[in-house]
Amino acid sequence: MTQYAFYFDQSRCYGCQACSVACKDWNELQPGPEKWLTVYEWEKGSFPDLRIHILAFGCGHCENPVCLKACPNNALFKEEKYGAVLVDESKCKGARQCAVVCPYGAPKFASDAPGTKMTKCTMCIDRLEDGKLPICVSACPLRAFDFGPLEKIEAKYGNLRQLEDMPNPKGTKPCFIVQEHSSKKELIPYNKTQALELMRSRGDLGTLFESIEDVTKVEGAVRNTRLKMKHASGRDLLDATRSDNG
Template sequence: MSEQWGFYFDPNRCIGCHACAIACKNRHGVDEEGVDWRRVEHVESGTFPDLTGTNISLSCMHCADPPCAKVCPAGAIEKRESDGIVTVDQDACIGCHYCGWACPYGAPQYGSDGLMQKCNLCLDTGPGSGVDSPAKQDQERPLKPACADECVGEALHVGPMDELMDRASQKAAEAFRDSDDDVNIIVEPFSGNADRTDVAEEETAD
C-alpha cells in the first residue's frame, strides 16, 4: 500500500457543535433520518460529583484489516491499495447487513433501500476532492473532506497517517503506535472538563 489515509482528533478542541456530521450529510446528500456517515457522541466517565465529559467524532475508521470486508459475501467492500480507504460498491451490495454486525464502530449505515453506505473520505478523483462541491476544488487551499473542512474548533483533521503523526503530541503518537486496535485514527488524550467556549471564540476572532 502506497499510503494510508485516516483521521486525527483532538477532543480538547471539540465543542460538540455537530458541524462535521452535518457537513458530511450535506456533501453527500444523506437526508434519511438515522443514517449518519459521521456522528458526534458524548462520553462521560467518573463518579458523581467527580465527572468528566467529552465529545468524540466518529465515522468509518478505514481499518488496516477491515472486518466488514472479510464478512461481505458479495465482495462489495474493498480497501483501496493507493490510499487505504475502505469503499463499498452499492451495485454489488446485497443488503445482508453482515458488515454492520461485524463492524465494532457502527460505521456501516443502511437507508430505505437496505444497501450499505458509509464514509468514503469524500472521494471523487482522490481523497478529499469534494464530490459535487465546486467550492472545495479551490486549488489555492488544501482540499479537505467535508467533516474536517467545517470543523469549528479544528479538532478534526484528515490526511495521510504519516502527516497526521507529525501533528500529534508524543502521547497521542505513542498511544496510536502501541495500540492493538486496527483503526486509522489518532486521538489526543483528553485533558479534563475544559471550557470549550474559548475554542469557539478563537475561531470567531479569526
Template sequence: MKLAFYFNDARCTGCYACVVACKDWHDIPPGPVFFRRVVVTEQGHYPRVAVRFVSTACHHCDKPLCISACPAGAISKRAQDGIVVVDSELCLGRESCGGACLVACPSDAPQFGAEPNARMQKCDLCCDRWAEGKKPICVEACPMRALDAGDQDTLESSYGRVKGGGQS
C-alpha cells in the same frame, strides 16, 4: 500513502458541525444514516461531572473486518490510499445478508437506510474532495479544529501516535 483521520477530544465541543456538513455534502436525507457521528459520554459524579464528545466515522482499518464479512465482495480497500469503499451495485442489501458488515465492524461504520433491503453506505473520507486536493468536509466544517485528515505518517509526526483498539 495511507489516509486517516485525526481527532482531538480536548478541542471538540459537541457542536455537530461535522455531522451536519457530512450529511449535507453527501445528500443524506434525514433519518438513520450518519457517516459521521458524535458520541457523548458523561464522566464522574456530581458535583464533578464532565461531558466528553467523540466525533467518529469509519476508521478505514488496516485489516477491515467488514471486507471479509461481506458475502458479495462489495467492500474493498483502495491500494493507493487505504480508503475502504463500498460498491453499492454489488451490495446485496441488509435484509439479504443480515448486515454482516455492520455486525463485523467494531466502529459501527456501515450504514443502512430505513427502506427495505437498503444497501450499505459509509464514510469514504470524501474521495471526491481528495481528488480535488481538498480535505473531507467534516474536517473543514469543524470550527474548533478538533478534526484533521491526511497521510497517516504526516498526522502522526504532527500529533503523535494515537493508539486505538480493534483492527483500526
C-alpha cells in the same frame, strides 16, 4: 498503497454537530440514522464532578478491515490511492455482515428494513481529488480534526488509536489517531456543604435536598454513561447520538 488517516482531538470538540451536518449535506444524506460521521456523547461522574465526553467518528478506514472479508457479496474494497474502505452499492445486497463484524459501527443504513443497502464514510475521495480536505475536517469550527498521510499524522500527533471505551485497535488497526482531553481542573473550589445550605435557604424544598449525597450520588443519567458505537437499530443509534433529526 498510500494510507491516509484522520486525527481527532477530543479536548477541542464540544459536540456542535457541525461535522455531522456538513457530512450529510455534502453527501446528500436524508435525516435519520444514516450518519456517516457520527458524534457520540456520554457522561462520566456526578455533580459537581461531571463531564460530558465526546467522540466524532466516521470510519477508521482500517489497515486490516474485517468488513471486507465478512461481506458475502464482495461489495467492500480498499482503494489504492488513499487507503479508503469503500462500498460498491451495486454489489451490496444488505446482508449486514459488515455491520456485525465492524467494532466501530461504521456501516450505516438508512432504515432497518431487510435488504437496505449499506453506506458509509468515503473519506471524501471526491474532495481529495479536487485538492480539498474531507468535509468534516473543513467544517469543524474548533479544528478538532486533521487529515493526511498516516505517517505524517503519526509524526505530528503520535500513534494513539483508542479513547476510553473504544474497541481495541490491535485487530483492525484503524487509521484514526486520537488525542484524549486533558484532566479536568478545578478552577473554583466547590463547597458542597455551603451549596446545600444555599439551596435550603431558597425555601421549603421538602425532601429534595436533605444531605450532600442527594446532589452528588449517581442514581441515573440523562445521557449514556459509556461510549456505545455499535447499535442494534436505527432508533438505537439516534438515541445514542442525541439528535432525532439526523
